[in-house]
Every structure is written in structure tokens, then in C-alpha cells.
Amino acid sequence: MLSLIVFLPIVAALVILAVPSSQKQIIRLVTLLAAVGQGVLAVLIWQAYDPALPGIIASPGGSPEGSFQLIERLPWISLDLGNFGSLTIEYFLGVDGLSITMVLLTALISIIGVLSSWTIKKQVKGYFILFNVLSTAMMGCFVALDFFLFYVFWELMLLPMYFLIGIWGGPNREYAAIKFFLYTLFGSVFMLLVMIGLYFSVIDPLTGNHTFSLVAMASQENYIPDAILGPESVVWRYAAFIVLFIGFAIKVPMFPFHTWLPDAHVEAPTPISVILAGVLLKLGTYGMMRINFPFFPEVFQASLYVIGVFGAINIIYGAFCALAQSDLKKLVAYSSISHMGYVLLGLAAGNSEGMTGALYQMFNHGTITAMLFLLVGVIYDRAHTRQIDKFGGLASYMPVYAGVVTVAWFASLGLPGLSGFISEAFVFVGAFSSEVTRNIAIVSVLGIVLGAAYLLWSLQRMFLGKRNPDAVYELRKGADGQEHIHFHDWNGKNDLDARELLMLTPLAVIIIVLGVYPMPVLGLITTSINQLVEVLSPVVLTASAAVN
């Protein structure tokens, strides 16, 4: 089932390859079909998933069975390396609480992304082929349990993303695309070295061979004591942790590695922004939780404070930057950076509350930010500008739009009753209850205030009051005597049309439902989060050190 959900878009891409490029509608429908298929599979996976199993590490005895679910494990590559025994790479997929939430999110955002791509006019065939490759790579990353496989999917995302920004992006797209590519590649090449180092340091308890299995690597007793990344080589373990962390932090993106993100967002077409903010950024924090922290738990414990500080910088710096923006999309991009800071803060708390908050925030950030970018796209399609001061009084003329915007904006600033509130509350509870991050949490609360400031201020400037004198639209008296809004070069419906509502409504519903009743997600993740916290906890570390 997991293979199917991963490779369905690739199949769609191959089908599209055979379709002549003039058949745009067929190309779109094939992609939509694949995305909806992924969605159905995601729901089936969700139904089949047993939230009682912990995941993260193998079950006692070293087998992933009984801990991970829907496991697919096949030998992929087995090489004879002479003295080094054999190199084994497995096709190893499986889900636990960490990944299933991300699988659901990815499937959802993919469908939204396809719908949002309907307006792409240029080189439709190429666009949807790349979109499908990207979709496969994202899904693959979340379900891969073999480091090599994970790395292949991780890198596979870069090229489609480069072209999607670079060909279909805004005026400064060349710069944004190559910047994205170089930044992420810079982060991931170090991951390659750490991956090789881990391979030589870890033994699969079941076979006695070196392994790329992420499951085996998550248990400290599988490390060879005197190997390059074994428990005895403290320096290299610190170095490996740091470079891995930077690799993932670039993706998050964490200050000071964040500068590619505003550029990428501003230039990217709306659907790509949605995918980028909705799914890709999560890969950074997912990688930290799956790979970076459990493989080097003692280093993680030692660097809680640093991670927390970076989280706080992200929250506050991102919020200040957002406050300074005049471009709505840039504002949303910086707000996205700010909100990913909560995830980092929650991780730095290191306890169940914080980690739960972090993972839940990842999910909510995915839905909320996707919605924000869609809404930016809606107004950009009509007005061809995103400058906040070119609007004013929109609420009177586009009431539905203004209503949906309000839901999204309030969800983003953390209004109780909407999903963002719960995850941020968890993060703060976790951060306060940890000795290390308490002070950081106190400072970070400022971010909430700033968040309210930039969001409410932009809402006010764009939607409330009267039309700005230099607004990009005109008001015309209609036949009914009412004033109607009129955009230049726009023949569609002024307020949200059916396709846009189709994209936005499910997201809004999810945000509201999960804000009132978070258990569908929390229930899925609790066992895994507890397991993760246990793996990372100092008590277990000392115990396993004693074993070694």
C-alpha cells in the first residue's frame, strides 16, 4: 500500500508523457486522479493504522514488526565489497505516528496543489510531470525507513522544485530557483557523508551486517563502539549531529539559513508555494525527529538550549520581518518562518508535551500556511499585485473571500478554537515545563503578540475601511445600484469561485475541527511521541551506555 501511494504520481507522470501536450485537460485530470488516489490510499492507511504501536525504534528483539506498520521490506541492492562484506541497501517502507500524520498532510496538500495548478497555462505537460515527480519524492521521504532510500527521495525533490520555481515563477525566478537548489544541496551533501559514516557504524541486530536501516540506527545498542560514529567517538558524533542539524535546518528553514525561503516563495507560482510551505518545510523537522535526534540522543540533550534559542530567534525574527513587509506573500513567507520556530521550540523542550506540540504544529502549519498561500494566490490572480497598500476595503466587495481570509489569519495567529492554538499551546506548555527552555519560552511568547500585530494589521489594511486611493481595482455601480469591484484583465468571478472554494473549504474545515477536537491527530501520534521522548531521554542513554 505504501509503495502504491508513493509511486502513483510517477505512474501518472509516465502516462502524461504519452499524452500529446495539446491535451491539457487530460493531463490535469490524470494528475488529479493520481492525487485523489493518493488521498484515498492515505485514508485507507489511516484506517489500517493502529495507534497503539510505538514506532521510532524496533520492537524488542530488533525487528521493526510490531513497532512500525504497513512494512514493506525487500532487498534492493546487495553488493560484494570484498573485505568489507557486502553492502546492503533495502527497499524499506513503513509508517509510525511521526510519518502517518505527514503522509496524511502530504496527500491532502497534493490534492490542493493539483487543484491550485489548474490555472497554470504555460507548458502544462512539463509542469504536471514535474509536479508528479515532486509528489512522489515527498511521499517517499516520509515513508522511507532506509537512509539510502530516504536520501534518494530527499534529493529527488530538488530538481523538480528547481524547474517548477525556475520556469513557472515570477520575474526573479532564476535567482530564487538556483538559490533554493544550492542551499538545500549544501545541506544535504553533508547528510551524505553522515549517512556513509552511520552505515559503517551500525549493525542490524537481526542480520549482523552493516545497514542503512533508520530503525536500526535509532537504537544506540546497534552502534559499534569504536566505529567512526560509535559511542566512543564523541567528537565525530557531535560533528555529525551538527552537520545533519544544519542540513535539516536549511529545509525548515531556521535562522540564519532561511534566506532562500522568502525568495523562493515570492517567485514560485501559488501551487508550488503551497507545496513548499505545506509539505517541504516539514521534511526538515521530520528529519530531525526521525534521524538527527534519535541517532545522536546525547548530543541532542546537550544542545537543547541552542535549539531552543534558534527556535525563539525564528519566532521573533520571522515575526519582525513579517511586520516590515509590504508584499503580502513575503509577509506570509516570514510568518511561515516564524511559525516553524514553534516547532523548533517544542523539539527543544524535549518532553512529551513539547514534542507533541511540535508534531501537531507541523501538521497545522501545513494546513494553515497552505491556506494562507492559496488566499494570497487568489488575490494575486485578480489584481496582479500583492502589495498590501494597493487594496483596502475588500471585505465589502468580496465578502466570502474576506471571511475565509479571516479564518486563516486567525488560525495563524493562534486564536483558541482553531487548530494553531492547540499546537502552540502544547509547545509552550512543554517549553515552560522544561528547565532548559523555560526562559526561552517566556521570550518567545512575544512572537504571539507580534504575530497578532502583523496579521491583524494586514487584515485591516486590505479588507477593512474604504478603497485606497491608489488601489489596483475600480468600483463600478452595477445594475442593482450596488457598487461592485472590478479588476483589470480579470474575467472570472470577483469573489471566490467554485474551484477556489473547493480548495479552501476542506482546509478551513480541518482547521476548525482540529481546533475544537484535536484527538484525530493527537491520538495517532501520542504513542510514537512518547517512544521518541523515551529514546531521547537521558535515563535511557545512561542505561544503554552501561550496556556498551
Place this chain on the structure above:
Amino acid sequence: MYELPSGAEIQSVIETLKSSVSYYLPEIFLSALFLVVIMVDLIFRPKKHHPLSLTSLAGLLASLYFIWQQHAMTGREIFFGMYVIDEFAIFFKYFFVLSGVIAVLISMASDELNQRASGLGEYYALVIGMVIGMVMMASSADLLMIFLSMELVSLSAYVLTGYLKREPRSTEGALKYLIYGAVSSGLMIYGFSIIYGLTGETNIIEIGRALGERGYDPVTLMTASIMILAGIGYKVGAVPFHFWSPDVYEGAPIPVTAFLSVASKAAGFALLIRFFYVAVPHGGGAEPLSPGSEWLLLLMILSVASMIYGNVVALWQTNVKRLLAYSSIAHAGYILLGIIVMDELGTQATLFYMLSYLLMNFGAFLVAVIIANKTGSENIEDYRGLGRRMPLAGAAMTVFLISLVGLPPTVGFIGKLMIFSALLAKGSIFLWLALVGILTSVISLYYYMLIPLNMYLRESSEPLPDTIRAGVLPQVVTAGLMLLTLYFGIFFTPLSDFAHYAIRVFGNQLY
């Protein structure tokens, strides 16, 4: 006073020669092919190039059979130790013949060459001549034989580089190549003479034994090593012996450039591995910098300098051939990394990397040929807007370049993975080399992506037709190379096993 050999001695010499000939069939066959191609040209005076290229193609493919037969003959010295047959040599023989096949295919696709239908007989004959020279380089186990085979390769290459006689840059490239080649050959043979002075032997296995048993003066050996490295470094295009390569690569016809960049480089590496593994004492892998293996330090310097210089200077290139020339300097650096490791895994990684380089570099040059046929230009600027108009060429070029950067799922990624694995398997001593390797590969992304950037992200300033058709043959070959680059990036076991099988170097103390 020179004594005449007795009858019995002469008899035994003749017997050895006679028995050796049966182990020398691939070379004999290729030499015959060389003559046949010239005959075809002379007798039929073909108006088109097809008879010539098809003869060469068929002959080269047929020679694979004779090479295959040699698997049963490995571990043998022939012609009085001048020549050895081992799996290592057989690997490279396959490699060179396949390179020759692809080079002929690219030549068939190249308008640059075909527009001058006369004189192509010599062209194909010289390509085969180069293949013969390289095949002999792979098997040579004697200083004299090494020098002779290397000169055979070089002489053919000089002429091929200057093959477009009416183009000044082609002639210029050929002249530069000749001058640099002469100097480095001279240095190399001087190094050989020092080695001969130290040991009194010309057979590299005997040299290795003599140096090991009798000891040597490290400074003298180092001097000789540097000089020999100059000769080999010139062949592989490593810094600081690379100066010829950008001009030669730019001036030569594209198929020749491709052939030089892959096969000639690989021949240099084959020689490097054999010579330094067998003739010069080394630490035996466990202690890579033990006494007697100071030359490893030289290789490290060459490797790091090549990776940094090649990748950085490539950033400023505007001509695709020059860009690929600097990229090939950088790749020489990566391949050297595998040689430095000096163990089975390192050699396997080196051989694997060369196979991957064969696929991706020939692929990139082939697309350059296709585009040069249509636009008459090799400037990156003139690639604007071509991606959409030539979908296959554009997609294939992107795959080859991504593979050259070393990103999955391509064979180039696996090559880099194996090289870095070999380095890290030694613990942390080679970590810094791996760091240089990965950081320079990030730099390389920028200039490789300049080509897709122009092909896809920019529009041509001149009006171009909506679709540009390339011929059937180049399309088929391009698609084949692209699919192999991707296929071996995902299922690389066959290539890797092939490389692993070939690490047995005759006379090497390690195996």
C-alpha cells in the same frame, strides 16, 4: 663482447612469441581493423561516411568477443613480461572498446565531421588506432611497453584534435596538445630512466620486487615519481598538468573531445593504478601514509587541486566544451580520491566511477553535438529556449548534468557514494578529502545548472521553430545513454559487480 644466442635459445624465444600471440588476439584483431578501415576508404572511396563508420562499429563490437575470451587466460605474462593479462586489464579493454563504439556513434551524428566527407577514412582509422593504444596501455607491464602504447594513443590524439584543418582553433588545440604532450612524455621517460637506474629492471613487477627487497633512496624515488606523475597527470588531465585540456577540448571536433575526455583519461588512470600499485611500494592499505608511499601525498595534492581548480574555474565558462573540459579536470580529482584509498573498495569505487563517467560524459557531449548540429554553436547563451523545442535532448542533458553533479537517482550519485564510502571506510583520516569532494560538488551544481537554466528558464532572443528535430540515430543513442544513466542509478549491482571483478591487478602485493 656480445655473444650470439645459441640455436636453442632462439628456439625458445620463438616458442614464447608463438604462444604469446594467442593471448594477443584482441590487439591483433583491432590492428587488422585499422588496416581494413583504410582499405575500405581507399578502395571504395565512399562518398558518404556510412561504410567507414559501420565497418569500424562492427569491427569494434566484434573485438569484444576476443576480449571476452581472455577471461579464461588471466594471471599471465606474455611476450617476456612485456604484457600481462588480468581482470583489471580486461575491464579496461572493454571500457576502451565501448568508448570507441560510442565515439564512432557520436561521430556519425556529428555534422561538423560529416560535412567534410573526404578524409574520414583516416579519422575512423585513427580512432581505432587510439583504441589499440589504450588497450595496450591497460595491459602493459613494462616501462618500454607503457611508453610505446602511450605514444600510440598520443600521436593518434594529436591528429584527431587537429582534424578540422580549416578551423584555426582546432589547429591551435592540436599544436598545444603536441607540445604539452612532448614535454610530459619527456619528463615521464626521464622518470623511467631513474627507476631503471635504481633497480636495473624495466618490468614493473620486477621493479616492485627490487625496490621492496633492496631498498632505495626516498628522494630519488620521489623525484622519479613526480616525473612519471607528470606524464600520467597529463593524460588524465589533473591539475597542474591540465593546461592543455581546455584549449584542446574546445578546438577538437566534439566527438574527439568526448573520446579524449573519457577514454584517454581512463587510460591514464589504468596506467596510474597499475604502475603505482605494482611498481612502487605502498603501505598496503592499512597505513596509507607509511614510509615508501609518500607519493600518495602527491596524489592527494593533485586530487584536491583538481577538484577545487576544475570546479571553480568552470564557473566562468561560456562555452559548453570548455565548461565540460574544466568539469573533466574536476572529475579527474574525484577519481584520484578512489585511487588514494589504495584498497579493494577504493579501486572498485574508482572503476565504478569511470564507468559512470563514461555514460554521463559521453551523453553530455552527444547532446552538445546534437545542439551544435542544429544551432552551429557551442555557446551556453545559444542554448536558450532549446529545452522545450528539443524535449529529448533537453531532458537527457539535464539527466547527464545532474549525474555529473552527483545527485540521485543517477549513476553519478552512486559513483560519488562509492568513492566517499571508500574514503570513510578508512575512518576519519581521509575525511577531509571527502569534505573537499562534497563541497566542490556543491559548487559544480551551479555551473552544470547553467545549461538547463538556459535551455529551460530563458527564452531565445531569436525566433526559433517550435520543434527542432534531431536525427534518429543520435536520438536513439541519447535516449539509451539517458536510460542507462538512470537505470544504473537505481539498480547499480551489475556495474558494481563488474568493477569488483576487475580489481585483481596482476603482480599487486595486495591481492
